[in-house]
Amino acid sequence: MNEGDALAQREIALVDLLDRLLAGGVVITGDLTLRIADVDLVRIDLNALVSSVSAEVPSPFAEFGFQHEHEHEHEESL
Amino acid sequence: MIDGQLLYVYAVTRPFTAALPSDVRALDGEPPALIEHRGLCAAVSRVPAAHFDAEPLRAHLEDLDWLAGVARNHQAVVSALATVSCPVPLRLATVCRDEDGVRRLLDSGSARFESAIERLDGRVEWGVKVYADSTVPERVEPAPEVTAATGREYLRRRLGQRQTRDRSWQRAGALSRALHADLCERAEAGRLHPPQSGRLSGASGENVLNAAYLVPRDHSDEFVAAVRDRTPQGEGVRVELTGPWAPYSFVGGPDGSPDSGPDVGQDVGPGRGRSEQEGS
Numbered sequence: 001m002n003e004g005d006a007l008a009q010r011e012i013a014l015v016d017l018l019d020r021l022l023a024g025g026v027v028i029t030g031d032l033t034l035r036i037a038d039v040d041l042v043r044i045d046l047n048a049l050v051s052s053v054s055a056e057v058p059s060p061f062a063e064f065g066f067q068h069e070h071e072h073e074h075e076e077s078l
Numbered sequence: 079m080i081d082g083q084l085l086y087v088y089a090v091t092r093p094f095t096a097a098l099p100s101d102v103r104a105l106d107g108e109p110p111a112l113i114e115h116r117g118l119c120a121a122v123s124r125v126p127a128a129h130f131d132a133e134p135l136r137a138h139l140e141d142l143d144w145l146a147g148v149a150r151n152h153q154a155v156v157s158a159l160a161t162v163s164c165p166v167p168l169r170l171a172t173v174c175r176d177e178d179g180v181r182r183l184l185d186s187g188s189a190r191f192e193s194a195i196e197r198l199d200g201r202v203e204w205g206v207k208v209y210a211d212s213t214v215p216e217r218v219e220p221a222p223e224v225t226a227a228t229g230r231e232y233l234r235r236r237l238g239q240r241q242t243r244d245r246s247w248q249r250a251g252a253l254s255r256a257l258h259a260d261l262c263e264r265a266e267a268g269r270l271h272p273p274q275s276g277r278l279s280g281a282s283g284e285n286v287l288n289a290a291y292l293v294p295r296d297h298s299d300e301f302v303a304a305v306r307d308r309t310p311q312g313e314g315v316r317v318e319l320t321g322p323w324a325p326y327s328f329v330g331g332p333d334g335s336p337d338s339g340p341d342v343g344q345d346v347g348p349g350r351g352r353s354e355q356e357g358s
Contacts, residue, residue, distance in 0.1 A: 015207055015279040017149050019271045019288065024326035026090070026194065028187050043141050055305035 083124040084131065085174045087183065088155040088167035089324075090191045093119040102158035105148065110155050115181045118191055121159055122180060129282045130173050139171075164199040166191055167326050183353060194329050202293050202298060202322035206305055207274070209316040210243075210250035246314035247286070253315055254287035257308055264304055265291035269327045273282035283316055290327035296323060 088107055092115045104110040104123030113120045138144045152170055157164035173181045184191070262268040273285040278314060293301045302319065309317040 012150075013279060014146050014149065014151065016276050017153055018145070018202075019205075019274070020290075020326035021149050021152055021170040022193075023271060024329060025167045025172075026187060026190060026329045028167045028172060029182050066289060077242070 082127045084127050085122045086125045086130060086177065086178060087174060088121045088123075088152055089121050089159055089167045090184065090187070090195075091121070091159055091163040092195060094163040096162040099158050099161055102155060103151075103153055105151050110158075113177055113180050113184075115184045116188065118184045118188065119163075120166050120180050120247055121155060121165070122174075123155075125173065130171065132353055135171060135173075140342065156326075160324050164195050166194045166329055167324055178350065182187065197330070198292075198325045198328060200295050201266065201292050201325055201326055201328075202295050202321060203325045204265075204298070204301060204305075205292055205318075205320035206257065206287065206291065207252050207285055207318040207320075208254045208257065208287035209281065209318070210246040210286050211283035211314050211316045215355045219227050227310070228303055231344055242314075247284075249313055250284075250286040250315045253317075255310075257317070258287060258289055258304075260303075261289070261291050261304070261307065264297075265293050267328055269291040273326070274299055281318075290323075292328045298355065315319045 082151045086133060088104070093112075098109060100109075100301055102109055104121075105125050108123065110121040110123050129138060138148075149170060153321075156165050156167045174184075176184055200323075258268065258270075269290045271288040271290060273288050274281070276282070276284060279285070289303070305317065305319050
């Protein structure tokens with residue numbers, strides 16, 4: 001079995017799947033189809049959901065602030 | 079609508095004759111149904127309107143377990159289709175009223191589906207993530223005192239922790255830029271997804287790079303080897319590879335142009351992103 005096959009056997013992380021299924025895939029508009037209209041809202045809701053169950057994390061906002069600074073530096077220089 | 083049922087559309091392919099893997103089940107517990115129309119084929123299944131009509135769907139999308147079930151099922155169907163054809167995956171929860179609705183979907187998206195199939199046939203997607211792993215010490219620290227004797231000592235220690243974290247970030251950032259540039263050269267296309275929240279992924283460290291690359295299936299082994307070769311060991315930086323995926327991240331923009339994918343992921347802030355595609 002090559003390395004690619006070995007990877008394929010591993011269980012797919014939900015978060016990797018959602019990156020692709022909520023932000024990828026063809027979006028067809030029109031009143032005949034329903035679709036996820038606002039991906040970012042869904043992501044925010046999920047984040048809220050997950051942080052609401054991790055009450056042991058004392059200060060989520062400080063964490064997010066830190067991460068954001070770096071995200072921006074990173075994205076600009078990329 | 080038939081008896082409170084809607085049609086969930088997983089992906090669009092060219093019509094194919096080969097048999098799907100026998101164990102694939104769609105959301106209704108049956109093998110996906112195929113609707114052929116004007117040289118295209120939609121893989122669909124019946125779903126209850128009570129769950130998939132606009133209102134209940136919106137509510138369900140905030141239920142992580144429900145979302146996970148649908149997402150895994152969607153992926154399983156797309157992945158089964160990939161064994162016999164070149165599926166162009168649709169966005170999660172694309173639902174039509176009836177078979178005529180599916181045919182209209184195929185008509186209205188015909189040019190995009192055709193160009194996407196042309197461009198993606200024989201390609202797979204690989205995911206590459208880089209983490210700054212600030213918990214990994216760079217060197218062996220002197221044995222830590224049990225408690226900080228003074229306020230100054232406490233602050234010194236905190237500063238040390240922050241510097242370690244900053245160095246780890248800098249390394250991860252530098253590696254990400256170099257790795258992304260190199261992998262874009264090797265791949266037919268690259269796209270950046272927003273970094274993942276550790277709370278959602280459960281992964282340790284902070285996600286700095288979350289990228290996807292479109293690679294010919296035949297070149298996958300070389301691509302995987304290239305990622306492995308560039309993965310540093312024990313430097314507070316971690317690289318993760320996922321795949322092969324169906325090319326979800328590369329289905330293209332409103333005009334199906336090959337380079338419309340990579341730009342979109344550059345916007346990392348909430349409230350931005352796919353707007354140009356949503357309006358198509």
